Amino acid sequence: MSDESRPTPAQTPVAAVIPAAGRGVRLGPGAPKALRALNGTPMLIHAIRALAASRHVSLVIVVAPPEGAAEVKSLLDAHALPERTDFLVVPGGESRQESVRLGLEALPPRYGIVLVHDAARPLVPVDTVDAVIEAVRDGAPAVVPALPLADTVKEVEPAAVAGDPEPVVATPERSRLRAVQTPQGFDRETLVRAHESVTENVTDDAGMVEQLGVPVVAVPGHEEAFKVTRPLDLVLAEAVLARRRLNDGF
Numbered sequence: 001m002s003d004e005s006r007p008t009p010a011q012t013p014v015a016a017v018i019p020a021a022g023r024g025v026r027l028g029p030g031a032p033k034a035l036r037a038l039n040g041t042p043m044l045i046h047a048i049r050a051l052a053a054s055r056h057v058s059l060v061i062v063v064a065p066p067e068g069a070a071e072v073k074s075l076l077d078a079h080a081l082p083e084r085t086d087f088l089v090v091p092g093g094e095s096r097q098e099s100v101r102l103g104l105e106a107l108p109p110r111y112g113i114v115l116v117h118d119a120a121r122p123l124v125p126v127d128t129v130d131a132v133i134e135a136v137r138d139g140a141p142a143v144v145p146a147l148p149l150a151d152t153v154k155e156v157e158p159a160a161v162a163g164d165p166e167p168v169v170a171t172p173e174r175s176r177l178r179a180v181q182t183p184q185g186f187d188r189e190t191l192v193r194a195h196e197s198v199t200e201n202v203t204d205d206a207g208m209v210e211q212l213g214v215p216v217v218a219v220p221g222h223e224e225a226f227k228v229t230r231p232l233d234l235v236l237a238e239a240v241l242a243r244r245r246l247n248d249g250f
């Protein structure tokens with residue numbers, strides 16, 4: 001692409017990949033986590049709406065449970081979603097990492113900025129999404145939303161048997177630690193390179209970019225962007241939705 005036809009950072013199209021192929025084992029028995037309801041609407045639909053609420057996001061790629069792509073397509077057809085956003089559904093893989101990679105493989109060439117957002121973080125506010133996009137547009141190759149910790153964190157020697165006492169080996173300085181959320185935002189080339197070259201198991205996409213030696217920056221996250229992981233998180237998510245309804249006056 002010549003310099004003249006290359007989009008400026010402010011024009012670079014933004015796509016979001018939403019990995020939604022996990023089972024949700026920690027949530028307990030039931031449908032795949034992303035398809036479970038929050039106030040009557042599937043968690044995945046909340047997450048899609050949260051990303052599509054950003055006027056910068058013009059494509060959302062949903063990575064569905066491997067056998068559930070048709071069901072997810074029907075769900076998208078059955079729920080009101082912004083008309084200015086395009087949607088694609090692809091089947092996911094065995095791990096989050098593989099699901100994100102499969103989502104990236106479906107990404108059309110014109111998208112230069114990619115967000116990766118857990119379906120399990122259905123309530124992320126649009127201001128957080130936009131803050132991540134803005135930091136990438138300002139030149140950061142990888143951006144994570146992050147919050148300071150409320151708890152003191154200990155590093156332990158993990159017990160061989162769950163529940164056994166674990167020797168504490170270190171106490172990292174809490175003021176330097178952050179709990180990292182999604183959406184994480186990337187310059188497309190950087191994220192694709194990370195997924196092509198990093199094979200170790202990592203728990204987030206920014207961790208893969210760090211392994212390339214590329215800098216990652218953190219911007220303020222939001223307490224409502226928490227991850228629905230265990231049953232108590234469902235209670236909290238429904239309480240947040242109830243509070244939003246009250247605040248919105250309906």
Ligand SMILES: Nc1ccn([C@@H]2O[C@H](COP(=O)(O)OP(=O)(O)OP(=O)(O)O)[C@@H](O)[C@H]2O)c(=O)n1
Pocket residue numbers: 018019020021022023024025026027033034063092093094095096097099100117118119120121227228229
């Ligand atoms: N093979 C997988 C595993 C996870 N995910 C997605 O990655 C996100 C974060 O994962 P997590 O919250 O751990 O979800 P699960 O893997 O479903 O949870 P659990 O570990 O309790 O089974 C979720 O949106 C989940 O659907 C995915 O797309 N493909």
Ligand SMILES: C[C@](O)(CO)[C@H](O)COP(=O)(O)O
Pocket residue numbers: 096118179180181182203204205227
């Ligand atoms: C990507 C993530 O949400 C950042 O906090 C998190 O690492 C996902 O971890 P999980 O164990 O796969 O839920």
